[in-house]
Amino acid sequence: MPFQNNDSTTQWGSRPQTPPDLEQILERAIDRLKGMFSGGGSGGKDGSGSKGVFAFFALFFIGISLWSAYYTVPSDSVAVVQRFGMYLKEVPPGLHFKLPLGIDKTTVVPVKRQLKQEFGFATPGARDPYQGARNGSRETQMVTGDLNAALVEWVVQYRISDPVKFLFEVREPGDTLRSVSESVMREVVGDRTVDEVITIGRQEIEVEALVKMQELSTKYVMGISIDQVQLKNINPPKPVQESFNEVNQAQQSKEKLINEARREYNKVIPLAEGEKDQRIREADGYRLKRINEAEGDVARFNALFAEYTKAPEVTRRRIYIETMQEVMPNIESKILVDDGMRGILPLLNLDGKKGQQQ
Numbered sequence: 001m002p003f004q005n006n007d008s009t010t011q012w013g014s015r016p017q018t019p020p021d022l023e024q025i026l027e028r029a030i031d032r033l034k035g036m037f038s039g040g041g042s043g044g045k046d047g048s049g050s051k052g053v054f055a056f057f058a059l060f061f062i063g064i065s066l067w068s069a070y071y072t073v074p075s076d077s078v079a080v081v082q083r084f085g086m087y088l089k090e091v092p093p094g095l096h097f098k099l100p101l102g103i104d105k106t107t108v109v110p111v112k113r114q115l116k117q118e119f120g121f122a123t124p125g126a127r128d129p130y131q132g133a134r135n136g137s138r139e140t141q142m143v144t145g146d147l148n149a150a151l152v153e154w155v156v157q158y159r160i161s162d163p164v165k166f167l168f169e170v171r172e173p174g175d176t177l178r179s180v181s182e183s184v185m186r187e188v189v190g191d192r193t194v195d196e197v198i199t200i201g202r203q204e205i206e207v208e209a210l211v212k213m214q215e216l217s218t219k220y221v222m223g224i225s226i227d228q229v230q231l232k233n234i235n236p237p238k239p240v241q242e243s244f245n246e247v248n249q250a251q252q253s254k255e256k257l258i259n260e261a262r263r264e265y266n267k268v269i270p271l272a273e274g275e276k277d278q279r280i281r282e283a284d285g286y287r288l289k290r291i292n293e294a295e296g297d298v299a300r301f302n303a304l305f306a307e308y309t310k311a312p313e314v315t316r317r318r319i320y321i322e323t324m325q326e327v328m329p330n331i332e333s334k335i336l337v338d339d340g341m342r343g344i345l346p347l348l349n350l351d352g353k354k355g356q357q358q
Contacts, residue, residue: 064100065100066100068100069098070096070097071095071096071097071106072094072096073092073094073108074110075093075112076111076112076113077108077109077110077113078091078092078093078108078111078163079091079096079106079107079108080107080109080163080164080167081098081104081105082104082105082106082107083103083105084103087164091106107167109160109163109166112159113159114157114159114227115128115131115157115158115159116155116156116157116158117130117155117156117158117174117177117181118153118155119139119152119153119154119156119178119181119185120139120140120151120152120233129174130174130177130178134178137151139182140153142186142189143190144189144193144196144197145193146193148194148236149194149236149237150189150194150198150234150235150236150237151233152185152189152197153232153234154185154229155229155230155232156181156213156228156229157226157227157228158177158225158226158227159224159225159227160224160225162223165221165222166222169222169223170222170223173222173223173224176222177217177224180213180216180220181209181213181229184209184213184216185209187212188208188212192204192205194236195251197234198234198236198248199248199251202231205231206229206230206231210226210228210229213229214226
């Protein structure tokens with residue numbers, strides 16, 4: 001529906017900088033007419049009465065013409081000017097003048113204001129007649145993809161991007177946008193199950209409906225830019241609402257238990273995985289240690305065996321001496337016995353030594 005402003009302004013002849021008061025003009029005209037009518041009792045013979053009436057209507061006609069010659073465009077709008085019904089120009093915000101007596105017609109279009117249409121409900125005090133619900137609850141009754149019923153309420157927010165197309169390309173663009181929005185929403189909801197529509201599929205429905213509505217508005221050259229599609233309330237029909245609420249509660253309980261199980265899973269499994277990796281790394285480290293020690297022992301034995309084959313006696317004595325160097329420091333009492341001695345046991349006080357050690 002076009003947004004019209006019937007306010008008009010007066011174009012003040014040769015003094016546009018200081019327009020006089022219209023009341024003063026009317027008062028002067030009335031005083032002048034009174035002077036004409038009271039000028040003489042027999043003035044009817046010379047036609048002075050008819051001249052006075054004609055002058056009165058002429059001044060009244062001029063005043064109405066001047067009054068309808070100016071108009072004001074708000075800061076968030078532009079005015080589309082038509083001359084004899086044909087598009088003439090677009091006028092920016094501010095005070096402007098036009099040809100009076102219906103020659104020029106102005107239509108104010110709020111191009112900078114975000115407009116909206118509500119489906120299934122209505123905001124009290126809305127000025128746009130196409131904002132509130134048109135068919136009441138009928139436009140919210142939809143059938144989902146699994147042949148269930150749902151009551152869908154939504155809001156479409158849009159802007160007028162091209163005032164000329166908005167006014168002249170489509171008849172009743174606001175009504176057309178409502179029909180387009182309802183058609184697209186029924187199509188999008190019909191492609192999904194009732195569970196998706198009520199729970200997890202709301203955002204996808206909003207995005208897909210926004211894209212399709214914008215495509216249709218561009219195809220129909222409506223001069224409208226769709227900003228947002230927002231779902232409000234989605235409920236099952238009243239006869240099955242209680243049963244559906246019970247199903248939703250059960251679904252929520254199921255999701256809650258699943259989330260708790262996933263939380264425990266995420267708490268225990270990573271810990272076990274970490275312990276497993278730690279044990280594997282420890283086993284790998286121990287394996288490498290044993291392999292390296294064995295390879296070192298083999299290398300040492302091979303080197304010793306090579307020297308032993310070169311000089312067996314020297315190597316044997318050297319091994320004996322190195323072994324004694326390791327063993328002797330750990331012995332507290334040492335007794336050296338000559339190979340030629342006999343009867344050593346009666347001479348040694350082994351018990352005394354043992355008592356002293358104790």
